[in-house]
Amino acid sequence: MHDSKDRELGMHRKITRRDFINGAAVTAGAAMMPWHLFAADDQAPEKSPNYYPPALTGMRGSHPGSFDAAHAMRDGTFWDTVGKPEDTGEAYDLIIVGGGISGLSAAHFYRKANGGKARILILDNHDDFGGHAKRNEFRVNDQFRLGFGGTYSIESPAPYSAVAKGLIEELGIDVPSYSKYVDKKLYPSLGLRPKIFFDKETFGVDKLVTSISSRSGNESGEGSGASAELLKQFLADAPIADQAKKDLQRLHQEPKDYFPGLTSDQKKAKLARISYANYLKDVAGVHEDIVKMYQAVVHGLFGVGIDAVAAQDAWGFDLPGFAGLKLDPAPGKGMNRDAIPNEEAEKYFFHFPDGNASIARLLVRKLIPDAIPGTAMSDVFLAKANYAKLDESTSPVRIRLNSTAVRVKHLGDAASAKEVEVTYARGGKAYTAKARNTILACWHVVIPYICEELPDKQKDALASAQKVPLLYTNVALRNWTSFQKLGVSSVYAPGMYHTGVNLDLPVSIGGYQCARKPEEPIVIHMMKAACRPGRPAREQHRLGRIELFSTTFETMERKIREQLARTLGPGGFDPARDIAAITVNRWPHGYAYEYNSLFDLFWLEGGETPCEVARKPFGRIAIANADAGAYAYTDEAINQAYRAVVEITKS
Numbered sequence: 304m305h306d307s308k309d310r311e312l313g314m315h316r317k318i319t320r321r322d323f324i325n326g327a328a329v330t331a332g333a334a335m336m337p338w339h340l341f342a343a344d345d346q347a348p349e350k351s352p353n354y355y356p357p358a359l360t361g362m363r364g365s366h367p368g369s370f371d372a373a374h375a376m377r378d379g380t381f382w383d384t385v386g387k388p389e390d391t392g393e394a395y396d397l398i399i400v401g402g403g404i405s406g407l408s409a410a411h412f413y414r415k416a417n418g419g420k421a422r423i424l425i426l427d428n429h430d431d432f433g434g435h436a437k438r439n440e441f442r443v444n445d446q447f448r449l450g451f452g453g454t455y456s457i458e459s460p461a462p463y464s465a466v467a468k469g470l471i472e473e474l475g476i477d478v479p480s481y482s483k484y485v486d487k488k489l490y491p492s493l494g495l496r497p498k499i500f501f502d503k504e505t506f507g508v509d510k511l512v513t514s515i516s517s518r519s520g521n522e523s524g525e526g527s528g529a530s531a532e533l534l535k536q537f538l539a540d541a542p543i544a545d546q547a548k549k550d551l552q553r554l555h556q557e558p559k560d561y562f563p564g565l566t567s568d569q570k571k572a573k574l575a576r577i578s579y580a581n582y583l584k585d586v587a588g589v590h591e592d593i594v595k596m597y598q599a600v601v602h603g604l605f606g607v608g609i610d611a612v613a614a615q616d617a618w619g620f621d622l623p624g625f626a627g628l629k630l631d632p633a634p635g636k637g638m639n640r641d642a643i644p645n646e647e648a649e650k651y652f653f654h655f656p657d658g659n660a661s662i663a664r665l666l667v668r669k670l671i672p673d674a675i676p677g678t679a680m681s682d683v684f685l686a687k688a689n690y691a692k693l694d695e696s697t698s699p700v701r702i703r704l705n706s707t708a709v710r711v712k713h714l715g716d717a718a719s720a721k722e723v724e725v726t727y728a729r730g731g732k733a734y735t736a737k738a739r740n741t742i743l744a745c746w747h748v749v750i751p752y753i754c755e756e757l758p759d760k761q762k763d764a765l766a767s768a769q770k771v772p773l774l775y776t777n778v779a780l781r782n783w784t785s786f787q788k789l790g791v792s793s794v795y796a797p798g799m800y801h802t803g804v805n806l807d808l809p810v811s812i813g814g815y816q817c818a819r820k821p822e823e824p825i826v827i828h829m830m831k832a833a834c835r836p837g838r839p840a841r842e843q844h845r846l847g848r849i850e851l852f853s854t855t856f857e858t859m860e861r862k863i864r865e866q867l868a869r870t871l872g873p874g875g876f877d878p879a880r881d882i883a884a885i886t887v888n889r890w891p892h893g894y895a896y897e898y899n900s901l902f903d904l905f906w907l908e909g910g911e912t913p914c915e916v917a918r919k920p921f922g923r924i925a926i927a928n929a930d931a932g933a934y935a936y937t938d939e940a941i942n943q944a945y946r947a948v949v950e951i952t953k954s
């Protein structure tokens with residue numbers, strides 16, 4: 304049975320995506336470190352002309368082999384598996400741990416402050432640079448297609464700071480010019496619009512229904528401003544209980560003050576302490592089908608559902624049920640920054656076909672011009688990175704991939720030491736290098752394991768930055784005629800494995816052409832938040848992380864094929880025929896944790912936050928990364944890099 308179902312789904316199709324070590328790597332302990340890129344005698348796989356991570360498919364993101372050294376440090380087994388570290392004899396002005404946007408920006412700011420001859424080493428445990436800002440490439444029927452493996456766009460709930468905006472401009476990115484490159488009319492002109500997929504396990508039947516909202520994907524919002532006509536159609540089509548239909552109509556069209564007698568501030572204070580799911584159930588008294596329908600609507604922002612997002616934030620997102628409360632439009636205390644509307648910030652938006660990997664690539668080009676040919680933003684999209692140039696002894700800046708920092712310590716007392724020694728694991732061996740200063744631009748949860756000399760209070764604060772686990776899956780399709788037949792551009796699927804399925808924004812830029820005809824190959828994007836509804840957010844993230852690390856690519860692939868077959872099958876989609884390649888970008892350590900008024904009391908009360916404690920400089924070590932601002936956006940990664948550079952430049 305299983306075999307014939309698998310054949311229908313196309314699991315047997317030989318495509319180059321399957322990562323043969325995936326299953327083993329997921330469960331392997333430190334004793335079996337799969338240093339998969341390193342042949343026995345090869346200490347520099349990046350020098351091979353065949354080394355080109357963006358074109359790899361299968362399990363990407365935190366790919367097999369990237370996290371074993373860090374997990375062995377966590378488990379206390381690392382030092383049993385490697386010999387005595389070998390001294391590289393290398394001495395730098397600055398060693399940066401983490402080659403994401405924060406680490407790359409830190410290198411850029413440091414050079415600006417200290418001159419272009421400053422010697423900098425950037426270490427990253429992944430096989431590609433950019434951190435979450437990763438590029439996925441596909442070639443289907445001789446057409447080149449790009450996808451974003453993580454960071455989607457330049458966007459932020461609050462306006463970019465002068466520093467972050469300044470860097471974007473220095474890279475040659477003209478954000479206001481975005482409208483020249485995106486064809487906003489393409490999908491509407493083909494009759495495509497956002498829809499909701501109701502699945503039979505959750506709602507009794509598989510059905511694709513036109514969404515109430517015109518916004519796309521899992522942030523479809525299903526906002527309070529649905530037009531009467533759309534709502535009427537939705538109520539006629541949606542496979543939800545009759546009572547749920549009445550309740551949905553009531554939520555949208557019969558505003559009620561559920562807290563009469565309270566001031567706006569008092570109401571907001573109450574909303575900050577109750578989840579939106581409980582508000583809908585216990586305060587608005589709606590049928591459970593409504594709660595199920597909205598459950599995943601905030602996954603794309605928080606990586607958890609409405610059970611773990613405050614009703615006050617739901618109000619900020621314009622979800623229904625609040626009109627009758629007549630709340631003062633000013634943000635309430637303890638609101639998550641994502642939930643605070645800001646018109647200026649909304650206008651500052653740019654989506655590149657490979658997401659913010661373009662920012663990472665432009666930064667790398669500035670740091671190591673030979674690594675990415677070209678001179679302008681417009682030529683970066685088709686430029687092929689030369690990984691062999693990233694780590695050359697003649698270059699003042701070196702990026703060393705596949706290298707996990709495992710120990711960072713001052714040589715002597717932190718207050719008076721002149722140097723920091725960084726030990727890193729690479730290809731099953733440990734090495735040391737020295738620097739006058741170090742910036743830890745890596746994930747904060749890692750830092751307590753690699754920098755033992757930090758004060759305990761700071762280590763606790765660093766450890767509390769539990770990242771949000773996510774899957775960003777790209778599926779290359781031979782065509783998207785099924786989307787056209789079904790009139791759908793994006794799908795919100797609250798009960799499915801991936802809760803969002805989207806045609807990418809149609810952006811053509813710098814010689815790169817997006818798919819314009821449904822008969823052409825396209826990359827569709829699917830999003831999953833690994834969460835466990837009903838528990839505190841950090842606990843959900845912890846369990847979700849375990850889930851993502853322990854699920855094989857084969858299992859994920861089967862779920863992807865099944866989901867697409869069920870959703871798009873009525874439009875003629877055949878997964879065995881239409882899927883050309885799958886890249887799952889697994890991010891068990893995804894978004895930076897953002898404070899939440901349901902679980903983080905300090906966020907309502909004010910005072911020093913954990914990220915402020917976590918990012919304090921220590922001797923010659925400064926701490927960057929988006930975690931340092933508890934804010935999951937590119938601009939924060941840049942802001943924190945700048946602060947860290949200022950701190951070490953002063954020291």
Ligand SMILES: Cc1cc2nc3c(=O)[nH]c(=O)nc-3n(C[C@H](O)[C@H](O)[C@H](O)COP(=O)(O)OP(=O)(O)OC[C@H]3O[C@@H](n4cnc5c(N)ncnc54)[C@H](O)[C@@H]3O)c2cc1C
Pocket residue numbers: 373400401402403404405406426427428429433434435436452453454455456457458459706707708709744745746749753773775890892893894895927928929930934935936937938939940
């Ligand atoms: C799936 C996803 C989508 C996102 N979408 C957006 C978006 O659309 N817009 C937006 O503004 N922001 C978005 N963000 C957030 C944004 O990507 C981040 O805020 C930003 O890129 C973080 O950059 P960073 O350098 O701080 O961290 P990272 O990108 O995480 O880089 C840190 C690097 O350090 C490495 N590292 C960790 N430990 C070690 C070690 N011991 N040794 C060596 N290296 C180590 C990590 O592996 C990683 O490569 C998204 C994030 C995710 C996960």
